[in-house]
């Protein structure tokens with residue numbers, strides 16, 4: 521191993537030692553450090569790895585108790601988190617995740633990824649993530665509201681439009697952002713629009729924010745295909761998941777002439793060779809908070825519903841993992857390679873395991889990591905902050921056009937940086953290096969703080 525490789529390995533070992541048991545965080549750090557060898561060799565300022573060590577240590581980690589009372593009057597208890605990872609480029613920015621799997625290691629992995637993703641957008645936003653092990657599934661609106669109010673009663677003191685600006689992630693959508701914003705407004709007595717993003721359109725939200733992660737992902741894929749002399753027109757696409765990212769990825773693929781033939785949830789997947797009927801899926805997911813099995817029931821004999829198997833067995837040209845971390849493993853990647861898939865782009869955060877990435881690379885499949893491909897969500901959050909700061913409201917068209925420009929710029933930045941640092945066509949290296957360079961330059965300028 522080269523000297524720079526040894527030094528980066530020492531940083532990684534230190535991260536593992538200082539953050540025991542946080543496997544997802546270790547994985548996220550490792551994926552970045554593995555690409556920084558050529559950067560450390562080229563730039564003397566990073567040679568001693570002091571800045572890289574500092575980058576791996578969150579600026580602030582907040583863990584708090586969230587007590588609330590359920591509809592039966594029983595006391596309930598959850599844990600809340602906010603990891604304010606890096607503010608060299610702007611106020612801490614990143615979503616909140618409500619899911620029973622949430623613990624410090626998940627929040628740190630997401631916060632760490634967010635630094636590089638936000639940096640790649642070219643916009644002035646730092647990196648953070650938060651959430652709770654609260655499970656919104658099966659909870660009434662009133663319970664979700666009381667939980668959100670309790671959560672914000674602690675978190676508000678750490679937030680502010682110039683300090684830390686949360687948004688949604690898994691389990692946190694417009695409903696939750698509404699309750700959180702209402703409580704923040706009540707406690708602080710400030711109508712501070714820029715303190716949260718993903719707001720509703722009548723109370724400071726931006727057009728396209730709901731659609732942004734899914735739309736942005738597909739804009740990115742369009743660029744990947746274009747770079748390979750290909751297009752989405754007539755392409756067969758498989759999208760895992762059926763949440764906010766998946767739904768709007770499906771919509772944009774259909775608008776651009778491709779066909780999404782399968783989607784999933786934690787229970788199973790559905791194959792609809794006519795293309796997923798998005799109106800039906802949205803009605804089931806958004807109005808009824810139902811499952812994809814309900815979609816299969818509603819479509820009758822026309823579709824296949826499969827439980828307990830991998831969605832990656834469905835043949836496709838383009839695969840978009842949009843569900844959750846580590847959902848696409850080596851076996852899934854081998855299935856994709858086996859039936860001639862050409863492009864994989866991550867809509868979720870870190871859905872592809874390191875082993876699966878190797879399989880895709882060996883098979884010559886073009887692969888884009890989430891920190892580049894799903895940056896459209898947070899980029900549009902930054903556009904929401906811009907509108908809030910200017911007390912302005914943009915049209916749908918104007919906002920979508922900006923999103924398209926940003927995604928094309930992220931794509932080009934990845935490819936140009938990969939080329940410059942000796943890994944042509946490698947979106948993973950390009951995203952990690954380009955994301956790192958911008959934040960690292962700012963950290964150097966701001967001194968050892």
Ligand code: GLU
Pocket residue numbers: 613614615616637685686687688689690717869894895897898899901
């Ligand atoms: N949770 C989203 C992400 O993973 C969006 C965060 C935001 O808009 O702040 O990037």
